Amino acid sequence: MRLTAPLLLVGSAVLLLTGCATPEPWVKPYERQHLADPIMLRDGFPLAEGHKLHVHEAREAARGADGSAGGGCGCN
């Protein structure tokens, strides 16, 4: 497993506390090919994702904080 990131995080925190440096971004753009993989996308099909959220929201009292952009369904 990758230990670099946590180590960097801890290291950066220590540096920050000692006043030597601020944390530097530790995941470089060229290391993000996995995060950029379409398989990581939940909303690859916006209509389908919207419908999924709508089906839940219309039958549950809870709403919001699901990461979708605002808007209402006009339903009651």
Add this chain to the structure above:
Amino acid sequence: MVVPEVVVAATKVAGLLRRLLAWSGSARRTHVFTYTLRRLCAVLPRQQAARGASLFVSASPFVKGGLRGIFALAWRKSPRTPLCQRGDEQAVRLDPVVASPFVKGGLRGIFALAWRKSPRTPICQRGDEQAVRLDPVVASPFVKGGLRGIFALAWRKSPRTPLCQRGDEQAVRLDPVVARPLVNGRLTGIFAAALLLCLPLSAAVLPEDAAEAMYHSYQGGGMDIGGPALLIRKKVDERFALSGKYYVDAISGASVDVVTTASPYTEKRNEYSVGANWLNGRTLVSVDATRSSESDYEASTYGVSVSQEVFGDMTTVTLGFSYGDDTVGKRGDDSFSEPAEHRRYQLGLSQILTPEWVVGLNLEAVVDDGYLNNPYRSVRYLDSSAAKGYSYQPELYPGSRNGGAIGVISSYYLPWRAALDGYYRYYGDSWDIRAHSLEFEYRHALGDRWILSGRANLYRQDQAEFYSDLYAYADAQNYLARDKELSNFSSWTLGLGARYSPPWPTGWPGVRPELLLEWDFMNFDYDNFRDLRGDAPVGQEPLYGFTANVVRASLMFYY
């Protein structure tokens, strides 16, 4: 004869290489080129065609006219994709060796596309090396926060030498010696030459142009809801995009809480939506407006959100607000018209933690004011004078409702090309409703064309403070509700999905379809909402529960 054909082809290639070199003004490359050409010329007349051809393709991504290795990958995965991009600027260097996309006298595939459409402007020069800017006709290998696929691979494995700097932009060179050709997943020399200088420029890009057509269906609890939906989004340029949406809910049947007091009905809800996205550097501004109409309910919603990438693009902060203005009507009563307003305030934080792990935190406040109940729904109360032992009266809700939700999400990339998401949300509001949502989703790639997914969702809520299935007498409280969605209940959902990218003619570069089929099975169990359709004694009726099947079929077309 074959040999003269090869010679002719080589001559044409030579002409194009010369043009390329004239443009780049590279003395070193001229030397390399001349050397290569000399080798070709020396070999071709004497050797067999195969020998000559193999000599040529040894410096080419083409094997007998076809793309190979990394280039094939690039072509398949990133149509219309340039090497790197920031806003509307691109730094690209083509090395003479990359002239290998020139085959039989012409540029091919993605190279031809990019080359033909892209004016080139020198950005900076150091010695005999030059970085140029291509017009952003083509998207970038940066997709939502990072280099993707082969580009990232090359970048990670290759040492980088800074070439030149302009402002906060830097052109670097990947060392062609170390970055070896990519065959079967390993880098090879040509590729290094192809990639050359790319810098980690801005990751922010607008979504690809696409059109989505969906059919959706929900069946359960006596309700049958279905209809089509259509979405089109189109970039005006690299910074500005527009979208339009049309969505239909055709509803028939009646849910159990009105079936005992009202007749079944059919209804159609039309929803129209327009939106715009504006990307400025690392800032994305989105606005949208939605209009929803049905015979007894009109709703207009306006939303705006601002998203900012910070901390080396590892963190994305989003602020959003939406305002909804509804008019509630009642079938059979034209004089009935009540307003309702909804305001939603959103704060989102997305954080990349490792190259495989991204987490998010979402906070949302929802404020509702106005007529919030349903004009058709009734509550029941004990009435010994009634035959069944109870009577009905209209429900009555408070005129305001303030809710808040906090959601956390985690997405993890698994090394066999799969993804695991976890999501939890807590919701509470001024009606005393408390709810927990928990969801896991696993997506698994099968080859290059299929992505299968499985989803499990658990939901639990506690009732609104004024809810009751059976009140002791009429007007028992200030507020009355017998909506099962305000009761104590639990539900779970299991979902399966399949995403498929069918083979598509490469003669249509940049256009590709994708299909999605999803099926959800939902189960609801109510703790204090009773099913009144039987003849059980009052207050002893069986608790209600139902299952539902939800199907979505979607066709996406990227263009």
